[in-house]
Amino acid sequence: MGEKDMPRIISRREVLLGLAAVPAMGLIRPAWAQQGLLARLQAAKSVTVGITNFPPYSSVGMDGTPGGFVPTVTKVIMGRLGITEIKVMTSTFGELIPAMMAGRCDFISTAMTISKARCAQVGYADPMIADGPCLVSLPGKLQNAPKTIADLVKQKLVVGVSTGGALSRYAASAGVEPGNIRQLPDNNALIDGLVAGQVQIVLQDHAGIEHVYMQRKLPVEVTFPIPDAPKHSSSAAFRKxxxxxxxxxxxxxxxxxxxxxxxxxxxxxxxxxxQDMVDSTAEQACSVAEH
Known part of the structure; x- marks a missing residue:
């Protein structure tokens, strides 16, 4: 083969500047561009997770380090994948998925309720927590504290729920009037709102809200489980x-x-x-998820 027959190697600069035509087979992508997110995180040995400050599910320390149940599980898993640095992006439940989709975090490491709407948006890990909602009020403040969701709707009480949480949508779908739903950013804010009279009753997952009122030694009236409210599971979530x-x-x-x-x-x-939760898969949880 003569010199004039030898194929000319096209430089990357020529391609980027449009000085040479790209062969029909297309420009070969560099190795880093072909890697998935896992490989990039492993190369950097660092990951940014989105969490809510909802002890004991998830929390953020004074030094910015993640704590709580789901982040603890995540730390173990990331370490075994060779990812040693975990950075945190904190947000409310309602903002976590948009933030992840916008690239502000790599995945969500908090107890995000597995709901029908969210299953269409994200890929979940297998369930980590099985919980259900409870009703929390202050003793003597309500003449006849509701014991069911039907009672809650009928009494037209002002209800505190977490901002953007699955229970805010559930309350509305159950018939609580939109004007009676108050969204507050976390469990501490929900209890503060209850004590201050901003809300008459709180509808929230039992384990998280129990952690707060027990920690404060606050006397409360609690209904759990609520007989006409569905239980649900929660887990970490990823971009599909x-x-x-x-x-x-x-x-x-x-x-x-x-x-x-x-x-x-x-x-x-x-x-x-x-054991039935431990055996459950993300696919099974999504198949039975409500709202």
């Missing part, structure tokens, strides 16, 4: 396009469940995981 990261997370999480390590961590935070 990041299946490599989600699948790796799932593999490590399932090893933790099989070994009993996950159950031991659960008990450290006051959760006693039922």
């Amino acid at each position: 396009t990041d299946s490599d990261l989600r699948d790796a997370y799932q593999r490590e999480f399932r090893k933790m469940k099989a070994s009993g390590e996950f159950q031991a961590i659960s008990r450290q935070f006051g959760f006693e995981p039922a």
Whole structure:
């Protein structure tokens, strides 16, 4: 083959400046551009997770480090994937998915309720928490404190719920008038609102709100479980396009469940995981999710 027959190597600069035509087979992408999110995080040894400050599910320390149940599970999994630095982006539940989709965090590491609407948006890890809502009011403040969601709707009380949480949508779908729904950013704010009279009753997941009123030694009236309210499960969530990261997370999480390590961590935070929840998959949880 003569010199004039030799193929000319086109430089990247020529392609970018439009000085040379790209072969029909297309420009070969550099190796870093072909990597999925997991590989990029492993190369950087760092990840940014989105969480809510909702102890004991998830929390942020004074130094900005993540704590709480779900982030603790995440720390173990990330370490086994070679990712040693965990950065935190804090937000309300309603803002977490938009923030993740906008690239402000790599995935969500908090107890995000598995709902029908969210299953259409994100890919979940297997359930980590099975919980249900409770009703919390101050003793003597309500003449006849509701014991069911039907009672709550009928009495037309001002109800406190977490901002953007699944229970805010549930309250509206159950028939609570929109003008009677007050969204507050976290469990501390919900109890503050109850004490200050901003809300007459709180509708919130039991474990999280119990943590706050027990910590404050606040006398309250609690209905749990609520007989006509559905239970639900919660877990970490990922962009559906990041299946490599989600699948790796799932593999490590399932090893933790099989070994009993996950159950031991659960008990450290006051959760006693039922076997049917431990055996449940994200797909199964989404198939039965409501609202």
